[in-house]
Amino acid sequence: MTAPIGSAVARLERVSYWYPNQDEPSLRAVDLEIEPGLTLVAGDSGGGKSTLLRLFVGLVPQFHGGRVSGRAEVAGLDPMRSPIPRLAQRAGLVFQDVETQSVYGSVEREIAFGLENLGMPRAEMHERVDGTMAALGIEGLRGRRLSTLSGGERQRVALAAVLVLRPLLVALDEPTSQLDPAGAAAVLAACRGLAAEGRAVVVAEHRLETLGPAADRTLAVEGGRVAAEIGARAARPQATRDRPPRAAAVAGRGDAAWEMRGVAAGPGREAVLQDLSLAGGPGEVVALLGPNGSGKTTLLRTLAGLLPPLVGTVRRPAGRTAYLPQNPGALLHLPTVRAEVALTLRRTGSGERPETMLAAFGLERLADRYPRDLSSGERQRAALAATLAGSPTLVLLDEPTRGMDTAARRSLAAAVRDLTDRGSAVVLATHDTELAAELADRTIQLRGGLAMGPAEAPPGGGPR
Secondary structure, eight states: OOOOTTSOSEEEEEEEEEOTTOSSOSEEEEEEEEOSEEEEEEOOTTSSHHHHHHHHTTHHHHTTOOEEEEEEEETTBOTTTSOHHHHTTTEEEEOSSGGGSOOSSBHHHHHHHHHHHTTOOHHHHHHHHHHHHHHTTOGGGTTOBGGGSOHHHHHHHHHHHHHTTOOSEEEEESTTTTOOHHHHHHHHHHHHHHHHTTOEEEEEOSOOTTTGGGOSEEEEEETTEEOOOBOOOOOOOOOOOSSOOOOOOOTTSTTOSEEEEEEEEOSTTOOSEEEEEEEEOTTOEEEEEOOTTSSHHHHHHHHHTSSOOSEEEEEOOSSOEEEEOSOGGGTOOSSSHHHHHHHHHHHHTOOOOHHHHHHHTTOGGGTTSOGGGSOHHHHHHHHHHHHHTTOOSEEEEESTTTTOOHHHHHHHHHHHHHHHHTTOEEEEEOSOHHHHHHHOSEEEEEETTEEEEEEEOOSSOOOO
């Protein structure tokens, strides 16, 4: 199924939308046509990008509720009223929080799920699944359990589960936020291929370096309004450090804040990490780099005490260890953002007021909002505020800039510097080389579960 070139796949006329119990609309009188090709949607967190994408597939308003006005048509259907299973055959969405999108526990069954629901003949189903996995370079994941995948690997599996249906419109919310360069290149190639077939691809992204040059048009969504078409944004200036690196190698020294000695670790009895010996000092930032599946998340979970080592020993400093997982929603369960921060402060016995950390991450106006109603970038900031409150002695951050705009990245960098100035040790796993260049005293490359050796923080950073 392809659309005639030049015809609109989606059309919105004066569409406004209010989430439940919200006075201000998340979309404001949006007039928009989406034609075949690659459309990039830019804008700050909370501006309405994710809401716009959810409207295309009917989740807004059918799943989220709330109020809506105006008219919309997507691939010949009304997304406000057409049954979502029917709409899913013509428009698909890959969430930023891919952890919430899976149905089956295994990779191949997850990708085939939509085709099974359509009653597709088995031979054709296998051909579609094989071709989609090959296009995204994930054939090696076929027999894996989703629970054993890295965040980036799960992101590519979620994309495959949508692309295998060959919808007329594909919406992607921050699709490269957890991907290594090879994964990001595979997503870009898939987007280009879909656009060449006459399909509409709509991508919401904060970082435009990879997808920007390939986009047919770039739109700005700010304050719920779709602004005039914009050109590709200039790349951010190279990161600079405002303090000299701290002492580098601490392995074997008495002042190590944390240590891993001869560690093998992984889910179940499967060792993802092999014979790992690492250490970090007080006030030091160590960045873990490496491709998806190399063991970065496993290392953080083992260091946090959430995953016992199969072999070897792990030592953490006295005091609280704070761990931010890739899925921030796993941490947020209270009625308001303020309550989340206050709970951490209460448990740590800190006399600090919640407002201090809320202000540090620009969350004052969101303090009384329900965390799960926030945008992905706002939810990430809320999780960071709740995690970093109370001066933890060891801070473990897994892809902390996921879904973040420029202002939020600055807030994160300032919070990390404040913690290290007070002696906290920080270990972060990231594909964001700009973040590593700005904050890390040392970087450690992981590949195949092995540490390939420490290196100085990379100069400058650049596109991921």
